[in-house]
Amino acid sequence: MTTKFDPNNAQNLVEIEKQFAVKAVEHAQTYWNLLEKVEPRNLRLTKFDDEIFEHTMSEFPELSENEYAKLTVLDEEWMKSAEGKERWRKFIQTYEKKVKDYNFGSLIRTDARDEYGERNTIFVTRIQFYAFEIARNRLGLNDAAHALAKAEAEKERAAKEREKERDAKKKSGSK
Secondary structure, eight states, X not given: OOOOOOGGGOOOOHHHHHHHHXXXXXXXXXXXXXXXXXXXXXOOOSTTHHHHHHHHHHHOGGGGHHXXXXXXBOOHHHXXXXXXXXXXXXXXXXXXXXXXXXXXXXXXXXXXXXXXXXXXXXXXXXXXXXXXXXXXHHTTTXXXXXXXXXXXXXXXXXXXXXXXXXXXXHHHHOO
């Protein structure tokens, strides 16, 4: 006979936590690659982007204040305060049956103008990631990240090309 799984009494298993972390990092890398290749204003993350954007902006009108300051630079204290947690919990639950992995953990950049990094990343639910990133894309707040990602990719391509040329010279010189 099997017993019903109770998440409130579940142990934190290190291997499971590592797998979640790996998935979150893979998701972040994939998103950064998308920001490199697609103009953010043209990027669609879900089939519910319009609904998520409208819902986000109506439920959290403070995100529109001060030229979208709370969208550009996320305020983790605001999000994780008692009131913030309750507001986000209600928002998140709306997507339980609509968005796959809506409550799965995701990494998000705290400052939309910069890349993922140790000091520029926090952990949020997938639907919060969509809420912020869809809004950032629509409002042009990810344009700087797009330019940064493109520049980084170009540097990497140039470095690989130089490495190939060095390898070719070494091979031709050793013959």
